[in-house]
Amino acid sequence: MIRLEKRPQPSKAWTVATPILAVILTMIFGGIMFGLIGTSPVEAIRTIFWDPLFHPQFAGFSRPQLLVKAGPLILIAIGLSIGFRAGIWNIGAEGQYIMGAICGAGAGLALYPMESALILPLMIVAGALGGWAWAMIPALLKVRFGTNEILVSLMLVYVAENILASVSSGLLRNPEGMGFPGSRNLSQWSSSQNLELIPNTGMHLGVLTAFIAVILAYVLLTRHIQGYNIRLTGEAPRAAKFSGVSPARTILFCLGLAGALAGMAGLFEVTGPAGQVSIDFGSGYGFTAIIVAFLGRLHPVGILLAGLLMALTYIGGELAQLMLGVPGASIQLFQGMLLFFLLGVDVLTNYRVRWGTSEVAR
Amino acid sequence: MPDLLRLNGLTKAYPGVVANDDVSFDIREGEIHALLGENGAGKSTLVKMIYGLVKPDKGTMTLRGAPYAPSEPSAARTSGVAMVFQHFSLFDALDVAENVALGMENPPPRRDLAKQIRDVSETYGLPLDPSRTVGTLSAGERQRVEIIRCLLQDPKLLIMDEPTSVLTPQEVEILFETLRKLKAEGTAILYISHKLEEIRALCDHATILRLGKKVATCTPSETTARAMAEMMIGSSFASPAAKHTTPDEVLLRVDNLAMPAPGAFGTPLRGISFELRSGEVLGFGGVAGNGQDELLLALSGERTTKRGTIWVKGADVSRDGPVDRRAAGFLTAPEERLGHAAAPNMSLTENAVLTAGRRQQLVKKGFINWGRADRFAEDVIKRFDVRTPGTHVAARALSGGNLQKFVIGREVAQNPDILVVNQPTWGVDAAAAAAIRQALLDLASKGAAILVVSQDLDELLEISDRFGALNEGRLSGLKPVADLNMEEIGLMMGGAHDMEVAHVDA
Incomplete structure (x- = not known):
């Protein structure tokens, strides 16, 4: 019989080892799956994990994509993880991301076609404020009326999507766009464009911001009393109250921060890779970031790695479909396996596996 | 008096700790037997074994000469062993009779049960109205509900886990009268406590556990509280020295x-x-x-x-x-x-x-x-x-x-x-x-x-x-x-x- 025994405290070694173990397990079982559908397992794994970065022909295109995709995921996930640490479940980052893009783009477009170096910073602030304001709705409702932030923030995603559809064919529609929905192309307006900082790396302002957010979040959580209070609230809410942490302030801070970061991610996306506010702007980053946050164990560095890994499997998955002709479903299965193993082996951090007879009923 | 329950070499280990190590003692018919020990000495594990909540790793028990190995609490109750827990398991919103019925294997019809409750409560000096809602009762009265629930099964051995921790001194006196009356009728009581003066006042014998082992037995009325305390902790300790200040501002x-x-x-x-x-x-x-x-x-x-x-x-x-x-x-x-x-x-x-x-x-x-x-x-x-x-x-x-x-x-x-x-x-x-x-x-x-x-x-x-x-x-x-x-x-x-x-x- 296999028996799980709770460790007196989480194992540090396993915290680091479990993600590696999970990737190895995914490669083994994913390889078996690819073998069963008639693709060479080694080739499939290589195409997903190796080729996006090092393939002589494709890497030039796919390598920058890694940071382009990982950037918003990391930035949003960092914001979410801080709330999750405090037990505040903001599921609506997608909506905050959309509202950030709309508000930021709107602030910039109001000044079009003015040329000024101050416009992009203004748009970033407006984007952050837009996301922040959208997150304040569930926050204030929770503080004032005790509503469930999971439901409110999630439902506001659908509201945001409808606002997006409305403004991209109405308020923000490109007057020179021949009636097509969608705003002016912000990546082509020199005042608002968010270009690569270093050519062919995918490193744009948003990715840089994401990396800075990782560092600041790390400092916040490990060194600052506010981060300590957040962790304490998540670990033991009553102990936090005893310590003097105000639950209301924690809720406002965590939701507000997550909203602001998601809003900024939206703004960087709309001024860079996406280029314009359009109906299909919402790409699911806000939801995928939830997974990234948990894959990264709600730890800033973990989130950085998880964001890159997640981006890699997306790009690698597309590449595998293109080059090996494997069905899209098999790629989703593969990604699912990765999540499954990452979350499954997590049990080893808190439990010890014992082989042998279990003790009699207690 | 003959032995009611004999414990023979009971041992129970949990990962990292031996809760009970080769514990043997006897409880005689109609005695109040104290089980004494500090927190973590293994008292709870021991009574859980007697009450069928935990199975011993080693060792045997005999009840009135017959082998006794309850696999679950209901088996223990059938054999005549009942237990009043330190933390009550009562539903606030139900009345006394309903709560009592919930704890019985085959509860009689409500009217009979109410009568039985009244009878038992009068016999043992535990006045209790079967139709009162439990939520309105004091801690002492709630304990009565638990005790009456046990007494209705006519137990031979009643286990009481820290019963006085929720009572005022007056309520303790009332409880002790009841326990003495039960004893006079031949019911044995295993009384778990760390309150030494109480044990001196009430119990006939005491078994002292320390770190899972039986370390001593004594007759409480002939032993000082301090001596029992030292047996319990295995060494002497200093009583706090009084301070010498007069209250100020x-x-x-x-x-x-x-x-x-x-x-x-x-x-x-x-x-x-x-x-x-x-x-x-x-x-x-x-x-x-x-x-x-x-x-x-x-x-x-x-x-x-x-x-x-x-x-x-x-x-x-x-x-x-x-x-x-x-x-x-x-x-x-x-x-x-x-x-x-x-x-x-x-x-x-x-x-x-x-x-x-x-x-x-x-x-x-x-x-x-x-x-x-x-x-x-x-x-x-x-x-x-x-x-x-x-x-x-x-x-x-x-x-x-x-x-x-x-x-x-x-x-x-x-x-x-x-x-x-x-x-x-x-x-x-x-x-x-x-x-x-x-x-x-x-x-x-x-x-x-x-x-x-x-x-x-x-x-x-x-x-x-x-x-x-x-x-x-x-x-x-x-x-x-x-x-x-x-x-x-x-x-x-x-x-x-x-x-x-x-x-x-x-």
């Missing part, structure tokens, strides 16, 4: 403090007023659930109260939160260690920051100085003899007693002007309890004002200068401890809570 003044109940099961605070002076130890007794936790919440600042109700050194702190109160030198330690006083998954260093951040300058400009925090935690561990491999250990990995030493030590080490503690020695072994009490007295000697809220009357009488009791959210008058006797204390605690006194003609 008023540091804490609570003026007509009232607060609605925090939830459906809380107790509202009603007009509590007292003054706490420098150098003084004030003790608040009372049965659990009479407003102790709520008073602590109001004093710690977790719940703020009306302006003008709480004054620290002449300043109104009623609207201040915990952080500001600590800054003013007003520290508290709540009863519940894990989850309230300490965060279970956080290290001791992190838990040190929980209350000491501001006062010990562990936090500067918002940033935590972990080196300092670690040194402070280290200091608490050393001063209060907390047994732990180090400060990096999670709070949940410490035993209850050690964590208690840490959370009390954390406040004491901050040299508060005013310290309020709730159940400071709850679940702590005798030597550690003595150390904690000594630390509180030392703090008072240095001029701090101490309020100890506790359900352990002996503790309060030992260390307090003045005593008051909480009863249904009200505070009794405060009296100097030197002038008090048990009778008075019991009345301050609410007397018998309107429970009728037993009419036992045994």
Whole structure:
């Protein structure tokens, strides 16, 4: 019989080892799956994990994509993880991301076609404020009326999507766009464009911001009393109250921060890779970031790695479909396996596996 | 008298700890047998084996000569073994008869059951109305429901786990009359407690456990409480030395403090007023659930109260939160260690920051100085003899007693002007309890004002200068401890809570 025994405290070694173990397990079982559908397992794994970065022909295109995709995921996930640490479940980052893009783009477009170096910073602030304001709705409702932030923030995603559809064919529609929905192309307006900082790396302002957010979040959580209070609230809410942490302030801070970061991610996306506010702007980053946050164990560095890994499997998955002709479903299965193993082996951090007879009923 | 239950070499091990190691003793028919030991000595595991909740790894039991190995509590009940737990398993919203029926294998029709309850309760001097809703009963009356539920099964052996911890002295007397009557009828009682004077008054024999082993047996009435205590802890220990200070200026003044109940099961605070002076130890007794936790919440600042109700050194702190109160030198330690006083998954260093951040300058400009925090935690561990491999250990990995030493030590080490503690020695072994009490007295000697809220009357009488009791959210008058006797204390605690006194003609 296999028996799980709770460790007196989480194992540090396993915290680091479990993600590696999970990737190895995914490669083994994913390889078996690819073998069963008639693709060479080694080739499939290589195409997903190796080729996006090092393939002589494709890497030039796919390598920058890694940071382009990982950037918003990391930035949003960092914001979410801080709330999750405090037990505040903001599921609506997608909506905050959309509202950030709309508000930021709107602030910039109001000044079009003015040329000024101050416009992009203004748009970033407006984007952050837009996301922040959208997150304040569930926050204030929770503080004032005790509503469930999971439901409110999630439902506001659908509201945001409808606002997006409305403004991209109405308020923000490109007057020179021949009636097509969608705003002016912000990546082509020199005042608002968010270009690569270093050519062919995918490193744009948003990715840089994401990396800075990782560092600041790390400092916040490990060194600052506010981060300590957040962790304490998540670990033991009553102990936090005893310590003097105000639950209301924690809720406002965590939701507000997550909203602001998601809003900024939206703004960087709309001024860079996406280029314009359009109906299909919402790409699911806000939801995928939830997974990234948990894959990264709600730890800033973990989130950085998880964001890159997640981006890699997306790009690698597309590449595998293109080059090996494997069905899209098999790629989703593969990604699912990765999540499954990452979350499954997590049990080893808190439990010890014992082989042998279990003790009699207690 | 012949033996009723013989325990032979009972052994039970859990990962990392042997809860019972080769324990053998006999319980005779019609005796009250005390099972004595400190927290963690293995008393609970032993009675759980007798009651069929836990299976022994080794060893056998015989009941009236026949092998006895209950696989579950219902088998134990069928064999005539019943148990009253320390924590009641009753439904507030149901009435007495319904609660009793829920605990029976084949409950009789309601009308018969009500009659049976009345009969049993009259026979044993435990007056109880079968149609009362349990939610309206006092702790002592709830215990009666549990006892009657057991007695209806006509047990040969009744196990009682710490039955007096929820009772006032008057209620204890009533309970003892009942137990003596049961004994006279031939029912054996296994009485678990660590209250030595009670055992001396009630029990015929005592078996003493220490670290899972039987270390001694004695006849309590012929042994002193101190001798039993030393057998229990395996060494002698120093009683706290009295302090020599006279109460000085008023540091804490609570003026007509009232607060609605925090939830459906809380107790509202009603007009509590007292003054706490420098150098003084004030003790608040009372049965659990009479407003102790709520008073602590109001004093710690977790719940703020009306302006003008709480004054620290002449300043109104009623609207201040915990952080500001600590800054003013007003520290508290709540009863519940894990989850309230300490965060279970956080290290001791992190838990040190929980209350000491501001006062010990562990936090500067918002940033935590972990080196300092670690040194402070280290200091608490050393001063209060907390047994732990180090400060990096999670709070949940410490035993209850050690964590208690840490959370009390954390406040004491901050040299508060005013310290309020709730159940400071709850679940702590005798030597550690003595150390904690000594630390509180030392703090008072240095001029701090101490309020100890506790359900352990002996503790309060030992260390307090003045005593008051909480009863249904009200505070009794405060009296100097030197002038008090048990009778008075019991009345301050609410007397018998309107429970009728037993009419036992045994």
